[in-house]
Amino acid sequence: MTTLLEQALALYSGLPAAERFHVHARASSAPLLSVVERMPGGTVADIGCGHGLLAALLSLADPARTVHAVDPDPRKVEWARRSLGALAQVKLAEGTVEDALAPRLPGACDAAVVCDVLYLLPEAKWPGFLRTVHGLLKPGGCFLLKEVEGDGSWKHRKALAQEWVMVSLLGRTKASGGMVLKPRAEMRALLSEAGFSVREVVDLGRGYTTPHVLYVAEASVA
Structure with a gap:
């Protein structure tokens, strides 16, 4: 485990055991450090932040980086x-x-990140959601989108089964779409x-049992 990840996980030492387990599981199952490595400085929007590990x-x-983190789940916030x-x-x-x-940050962010969130929304809302993210960014701003790839592999099927457990069986993750x-x-x-x-x-x-893929994009100038 890297020092950076150790420092971040230490912040959660005062949480109940179930919440600490959830954060540690997230740390071990997702390539968050690879996302961090590609993130520019300045003002960043972390959309769907969950417990706030990223x-x-x-x-x-x-x-020196300012992170505006948002999540619809009041428990996780x-x-x-x-x-x-x-x-x-x-x-x-x-x-x-x-x-x-x-409403607060139109065109104000140097970067935005969405990490394992999009698939939880109804597919019909994806275009509008992405346009809203675009609206947060300065011209040329960086957008990092980390999702699980739908490649038909066993990793793909495993990821869907795992999320069904988290969303439908355990209620640990909120979803309004079809995953x-x-x-x-x-x-x-x-x-x-x-x-x-x-x-x-x-x-x-x-190195993971999930087909993680990261899209590094730039907000085009209108």
Whole structure:
């Protein structure tokens, strides 16, 4: 475990055991450090922050960075507030990007990140969601979208089964959609239609039992 990840996880030491387990499981199952490595400085929006682990990593990696983190689950936002209180540069809010960030930060962010969130929304809402994210960014701003790739592999099927357990059986994750996973070509097209130029598609699945993929995009100038 890297020092950065150790520092971030230490912030959660005061949480109940079930919540600490959830955060540690997230740390071990998702390539969050690879996302952090590609994040520019400045003002960042972390959309669907959950317990705030990625926001903590972003803040600890660059103390000059301001992270506006939002999640619709009041339970997770409260756990995040209890854990990240010492990180003044992390601004936590309960709600959706549409109601909690878009009215306050139009065109104000240097970067935005959405990490394992899109598939939890109804597919019909994806275009509007991505356009809202685009609206937060300065011209040329960076958008990092980390999703699970719908490639038809056993890892793909395992990821769907795992999320069904978390959403439907345990109620640990809130979802309002059908847990759809898309192939890379469709995701690139969606990003393009929302006004992004995809600069890089990074395969982050190696060493994981989930087909993680990261889309590095730039907000096109209107």
